[in-house]
Amino acid sequence: MKKSKKPKGQSAKKASAAGAGSGNKSGIQPLGDRVLIRPMSEEEGAKELPSGIIIPATVDKEKTDRGVVVAVGPGKVNDEGKIVPMHIEVGDKVLFQWGDKVEIDDIEYFVVSEPSVLAILK
Helix, strand or coil: CCCCCCCCCCCHHHHHHCCCCCCCCCCCCCCCCEEEEEECCHHHHCEECCCCCEECHHHCCCCCEEEEEEEECCCEECCCCCEECCCCCCCCEEEECCCEEEEECCEEEEEEEHHHEEEEEC
16 A cells, blocks of 8 residues: 655645646636636726726626636536537636535635636636
């Protein structure tokens, strides 16, 4: 039975939370066509008018879910058994609906399937 080695200079907790080499610090790797999204903070979601006035995201009566993609799955498997690649990449700012809320290290994330991502924000 082999013992697993910890990366040098990291505790076991930090090593497991680092993910599988993807740069994803949440420790979650989505499966299939799922996407891991970190909701934007109020500052990130705020709009600045040309006059310099900043309107916070909390002013909108309908809550639009905007976030930053933290991790993506490999893609959906089609009827022929081939993986259809994802259209969304890590770092994209997106508008999404629905999703399962998860909390890791006091940070809130949403796991959503790719069809629940409505748009990539430019």
